[in-house]
Amino acid sequence: MFGRGGFRQAYGQGQRRSYSAQGENTYARITVDLEDSYRGGTRQVTLKHSVLGADGRPQLRERTLNIKIPKGITEGQQIRLAGQGEPGIGEGKPGDLYLEIAFNSHPLFHTEGKTVYLDLPLAPWEITLGAKVQVPTPDGPIKVTIPANSTNGKKLRLKGRGIPAKQPGDMYIVMQTVTPPATTDNEREAYRQFGDAFNFNPRQSMGG
Known part of the structure; x- marks a missing residue:
């Protein structure tokens, strides 16, 4: 025989859903040559990002991305990389990575x-x-x-x-x-x- 309280507890556990949340967006600044804005190009960028370690604590890791620089981009504009931000929780989707463009100093x-x-x-x-x-x-x-x-x-x-x-x-x-x-x-x-x-x-x- 189930007591009334025990029945409610078992029923509640069956209805409980796992928690999910979308990952945070992340932001970084990269420098490119002015000539890249005229011709377009690809830049290899190494960024640090946090991941959950085996002990559940955040750890910094490095990752390398090949970034396509679109022709006509100006200083201060952002390039959005969908799904390259912080990982989501549970079934949540990862956030996005936004890269702000700066030009390298030019001698002319x-x-x-x-x-x-x-x-x-x-x-x-x-x-x-x-x-x-x-x-x-x-x-x-x-x-x-x-x-x-x-x-x-x-x-x-x-x-x-x-x-x-x-x-x-x-x-x-x-x-x-x-x-x-x-x-x-x-x-x-x-x-x-x-x-x-x-x-x-x-x-x-x-x-x-």
């Missing part, structure tokens, strides 16, 4: 969103008389015409030469005058003749 270029900037050194005669010069871009060198009578710091826009997203960004060349040193008698004489040829006082607006 810097970016703001989809816009790319390049400081371009120019000789005084190039920036004054105009010139056709070869200019590096993240997608390879191109020929650019420098307009005559340009000034130091002037920006030259190269439409659509920025990061190639659905709506491509632009690239800006920032002109920087580089004055050659005068180390020989001939070079110093050339500067004297240059100065004599112009009635020019760069400090006139200062009353100098």
